[in-house]
Amino acid sequence: MLDIKLIRENPELVIEKLKLRGENTENIDKIKSLDEQRRSLLTKVESLKKIRNEASAEIGKLKAKRIDTTEKVEEMKKISDEIKSLDDEIKKLEEQIQDLLYYIPALPSDSCPIGNSPEDNVVIKVCGEEKQFDFKVKDHIELGELHDIIDFERGTKITGRGFPLYKGKGAILERALINFMLDTHIINGYEEVLTPVLVNRKSMEAAEKVPKFEYDMYRIEEDDLFAIPTAEVPIINIHRDEIFNEEELPKKYCGFTNCFRREAGSYGKETKGFLRVHQFNKVELINFCLPENSYREMENMLLNACRILDELKMYYRIVELCTADLGFAASKCYDLEVWSYAEKKWLEVSSISNCTDFQARRGMIRIKRGGGTGKQKIEFAHILNGSGLATSRLMVGLLEANQTSNGNIIIPEVLQKYTGFDVI
RNA sequence: GGAGAGGUGGCUGAGUGGUUGAAAGCGGCGGUCUCGAAAACCGUUAUACAGGUAACUGUAUCGGGAGUUCGAAUCUCCCCCUCUCCGCCA
Numbered sequence: 001m002l003d004i005k006l007i008r009e010n011p012e013l014v015i016e017k018l019k020l021r022g023e024n025t026e027n028i029d030k031i032k033s034l035d036e037q038r039r040s041l042l043t044k045v046e047s048l049k050k051i052r053n054e055a056s057a058e059i060g061k062l063k064a065k066r067i068d069t070t071e072k073v074e075e076m077k078k079i080s081d082e083i084k085s086l087d088d089e090i091k092k093l094e095e096q097i098q099d100l101l102y103y104i105p106a107l108p109s110d111s112c113p114i115g116n117s118p119e120d121n122v123v124i125k126v127c128g129e130e131k132q133f134d135f136k137v138k139d140h141i142e143l144g145e146l147h148d149i150i151d152f153e154r155g156t157k158i159t160g161r162g163f164p165l166y167k168g169k170g171a172i173l174e175r176a177l178i179n180f181m182l183d184t185h186i187i188n189g190y191e192e193v194l195t196p197v198l199v200n201r202k203s204m205e206a207a208e209k210v211p212k213f214e215y216d217m218y219r220i221e222e223d224d225l226f227a228i229p230t231a232e233v234p235i236i237n238i239h240r241d242e243i244f245n246e247e248e249l250p251k252k253y254c255g256f257t258n259c260f261r262r263e264a265g266s267y268g269k270e271t272k273g274f275l276r277v278h279q280f281n282k283v284e285l286i287n288f289c290l291p292e293n294s295y296r297e298m299e300n301m302l303l304n305a306c307r308i309l310d311e312l313k314m315y316y317r318i319v320e321l322c323t324a325d326l327g328f329a330a331s332k333c334y335d336l337e338v339w340s341y342a343e344k345k346w347l348e349v350s351s352i353s354n355c356t357d358f359q360a361r362r363g364m365i366r367i368k369r370g371g372g373t374g375k376q377k378i379e380f381a382h383i384l385n386g387s388g389l390a391t392s393r394l395m396v397g398l399l400e401a402n403q404t405s406n407g408n409i410i411i412p413e414v415l416q417k418y419t420g421f422d423v424i
Numbered sequence: 425g426g427a428g429a430g431g432u433g434g435c436u437g438a439g440u441g442g443u444u445g446a447a448a449g450c451g452g453c454g455g456u457c458u459c460g461a462a463a464a465c466c467g468u469u470a471u472a473c474a475g476g477u478a479a480c481u482g483u484a485u486c487g488g489g490a491g492u493u494c495g496a497a498u499c500u501c502c503c504c505c506u507c508u509c510c511g512c513c514a
Contacts, residue, residue, distance in 0.1 A: 042474055046483045053483090056495035060442030069494080076494035243434095243471095376453095378471080 001208070001362045002104050004097070007031055017107040020114055020323040027100045034100075038093040045086040052079055102211055106358040108323040109332040111295070115322025121335075122322065127306065128315040130339065135405040139342035140396040141273040144170065146407050147424050150395075152273060161271070162263070162278035164392070169424045173411070174281060176418030177391050177398075178256050181283040181308050185388055188304045190254035190285060195234035197257050198225045203237040206363030208329040208355075218260045218278075227260035231284035232385040239288060240363040244381060249367065250289035250297055254388065257282065273396070275347070280392035287384040290367065291357065294382035295332070298354045302334050305350045305388045311414045314397060315339045317346060329355045336389070338397035347393045352386035359383050 007014050011032050015025040055076050059069045113122045144150030149170025155163045166174050182192055204210035204226050209217065218227035228234060235253050244251065259282050274280075285304060289297045302318070309316045321333040330353035337346035357380035360366065369377045402410045409424040416422050 039474065042483085046474065049483060052494075057443060059494055063442075073494045080494065376469095 001101055001358065002107070003357075003361065004031070004035060004101065008035055014107065018104070020108055020112075021105060021326060022116060022324045023105060027104065031097055031100050031104075034093050034097050038090055038097065041086055041090050041093070045083055045090065048079055048083050048086070052076060052083065055079075105326070105328045106331050106355060108326055109295070109354070109356075112326070112332055113320060113322045115324050118322075118325045120322040121325055122320045124318040124320050124334070126315075126317040127310065128313060130315045131341070131401060133341065133403075137341045137400060138403060138407060139273070139340075140399045143399045143403060143407065143409060144273070147409070149173070149424065150274075160278070162276070164274065164277060164279070169419070169421065172419050172421075173415070173424070174391055174395065176411075176415045177394065178281060178283060179418050180311075180415055181388060182254060182256060184308060184311070185254040185283070185285060185304060188307070190252045190304075193235060193238070193253050193255040195231060195238075195255055195257060197228050197234070197260075199228055199233055199237065200225055203233055203240065206240050206359060206365075207233040207236050208359050208362060209233060212328060216262050216264060218262060228257060229261045230259050230282060230385075230387075231255045231257040232286060235284060235286040236359060236363060236365070236383060236385070239365050239381075241365075243366045243368050243378065244288065246290060246367050246369045249381065250287050250293065252288075253286045255284055255286075257284070259390075274392040275343075275396065277392055280390060282390040283388050285352075285384075285386040285388040288365065288381045289384065291379065291382045294354050294356060294384060297382075298332065298334075298352065298384055301384055301386045301388075302352050305336055305352060305386055308389055309336065309338065309349075312394075312398065312412045314394075314401065316349075316397075319346075327351070327353055329353070329358045331356045331358070336387075338394060339401070340397055341400045343396075347397060348390075349394045349397070350387040350389045352384070354382070354384050356382050 002014065007028060011028055015028050018025045018028070055072060059072055059076070062069050062072070113120065115121065138146070140150070141152070144152070147169065149166065149168055151165040151167055155165035158165065186192055198220065201210060201224050204214075204217070209229065210226070213229075217229055219225070220227075226233075234257070235255055238253070239251075259280050261278055261280075263276055263278060285301055287297050287301060306316075306318070316336055316338045319335045319337060321330075321335060326333055333351060333353045335348050336350035336352075337348050339345075340347050360380040360383055365381050365383065366378050367381050369379065398412070399409055402412065404410065411419050411422050411424070
């Protein structure tokens, strides 16, 4: 959620930044005028409440002295009614403001490349070495079937399309990847958490997934719970409605969860195998930090995620998203993409975002600074999230890149101690 | 799912209609004392919103919402959560 004060004080800036995202900005003026109405009513009702409070105290004293207060009470009845109707009006205005505000995305950082579509994203760096194959490469579905390690058909039988079933060495490889990633992140200073995968509405709101993306999520209506689309949601909510002391930051968490996405509206796109699924596995990185450090921390997080791909000896690239391609809550974002030798395209395996105070404001995640100096200040934390990494698409790249001419798959060296075997 | 108990400031805990934003204690912070520390003592210690350049002022907040009242932490209704016992169960 954006700061209403920013819209109030500098609407031109807000509009200018939103336009860079290709966002419709007409609601900004609407919010501004609703906010003006709200504040003028607020001033009015607060002064009436002051009168009421003073009168009530007086009535109390008079009654104690057994002096008649009928006249005073009658007068206050009128004022009380007036207060009630003003309060109702204010409440309605606040609801209108919020309904609009909840759909306004974060403002892009000045450092974001400006663009109109994903084509304007900027490739920062290509890493690792591209392999040369002197045979026709198999795609991950063929490789999965060949070794009976991924069974898409039975996954479909159990649940539906997009719910893959891993078997045998496939399941072990998946588990090995997760363990390898978590262990690596722990070394880099992240605390591991294992969170709930169903969360309540408040948690979704704090992560800025609801109301805007409510219908992209699997929901359990009876209990008003949501299946998480990413571990970002429960991990951020660890500190919802809390205030950090500034010395506690940066606070870094990593966590593995299953992730669930309806991907409504994307049918027909990348329906093959692992490229777009409804349930996948992901290790997530979260960093709560001081506002002035968030962009520096973001570079660190990028390195932490890259390290996984480096150690797996993957061929990948770092892409910086342009203003038009940023996620709803993000001010700046890097994607990591691994090369698919069979699909002949780059696959997104990680997205590292600086959401600055956008989620912290909604989730009331704050920092207390200057403790003991007498000049205490409370401000919103900055929150970064990054995948480190998502395994299903990584699995695609990994299987393809490590295949041999007879269809075997060589396990990368760093994973061998986790799998217990070196070839599939 | 059934029965009961309870939700008050960072924590413990008083308060059942009228200076109660809220006693007291603990903790935190600042100070006095000390070579330093502890102890003791003194002071201070919530958040949000609105107005104001500011000092500051006002309003709101005792799980959430609605209601009664001139006035609600306190009374009424609905909801949520936690705990205990029973049932079920990985």
